[in-house]
Amino acid sequence: MDPTPTRQRIIDAADDLFYRQGFEHTSFADIAASVGLSRGNFYYHFKTKDDILDAVIVKRLADTRALLDQWEFAGRNPADRIRAFIHILIANQAKIMAHGCPVGTLCAELSKLDHGAQDQANRLFTLFRTWLARQFALLGRDDGDDLALHLLALSQGVATLANAFRDKAFVDREVRRMEAWLDASLADATPAPI
Amino acid sequence: MDPTPTRQRIIDAADDLFYRQGFEHTSFADIAASVGLSRGNFYYHFKTKDDILDAVIVKRLADTRALLDQWEFAGRNPADRIRAFIHILIANQAKIMAHGCPVGTLCAELSKLDHGAQDQANRLFTLFRTWLARQFALLGRDDGDDLALHLLALSQGVATLANAFRDKAFVDREVRRMEAWLDASLADATPAPI
DNA sequence: GTCTATAAATAGATAGAC
């Protein structure tokens, strides 16, 4: 009858607030209010703000691994799995237009803050990178990591511009472009540039 | 014998600090110290932090217009001018790896802060977008704006990942890829996707 | 135009009662 322990509710609330408002712009008071907790009791669960950030990143890493495992399981072949990645831009379109990519915006912010958790956050990118590279490798490409980084870069840029221009049609166009590029990559051993 | 007025020195310092540390993470004290000014005197020149941000964005807009005019003048044809855009990633490689793209990171931060200057900052993107779209149009493309947004998105994503992974070779590869894509677009009326 | 001193608000963090 205690569905989610307080600690987990704090992490979930912080995860959401860090995404929507940014890490630095989110205060303890914001998180406490979101959970329905007093500021004082807060420190029983987390000693410092950086401790919460660590916990949020650990949670995001776990969530990401679970997502990739799900795609791995559900996708019948590597190409379908890569398409699943491309389609996050559609599935999360509203959130991305409102707040950008959770991974890209967090890493960018931590870089500005010169924060010690930078490397941990960057591992979120690495999870996608490694997973995508393996899918491309399974398709017989020996430049899987290069293709993975390229696709990751394009999806990041689409998220950034989608956030700035709030243009749904632009996102849809770019998703179709990525799909066409993937198809061309499958048909041709030396796919078209960009 | 007063080379740069204090107001301009404040704007220059804030511009640099906002880029390297982010807007919110930069305090008046930081800017004042960077200029060599007391905090008190600061308010003689700018009433609020938002006023400084406005001035910084105005400066960046002017700098960007000057840069685009220079490319317009120096490039012998639209293709060369687009190549000049692509090569910012090389020219500013060190800064981009350290702090990301000045435009993309500012717009992303202001979006998180839900800041009133969002639209003003987004105009920086629009300057590049409109300029690129015209170059593509001059090349006979009727989908100039689409191509402009696509190139802008890819360069944004490259900046984001360059900042996260600090990988110079990755940036070089993506620049070559963009150049190859541009060449293919020129040769073919229906260029390869992505 | 520049300075020192200071106000007022907020943020991170702690102590101790219940």
Added chain:
DNA sequence: GTCTATCTATTTATAGAC
């Protein structure tokens, strides 16, 4: 485990002397 009360540091911002 949760609360109230409090401390300390920082930040934005103002007042007034020079």
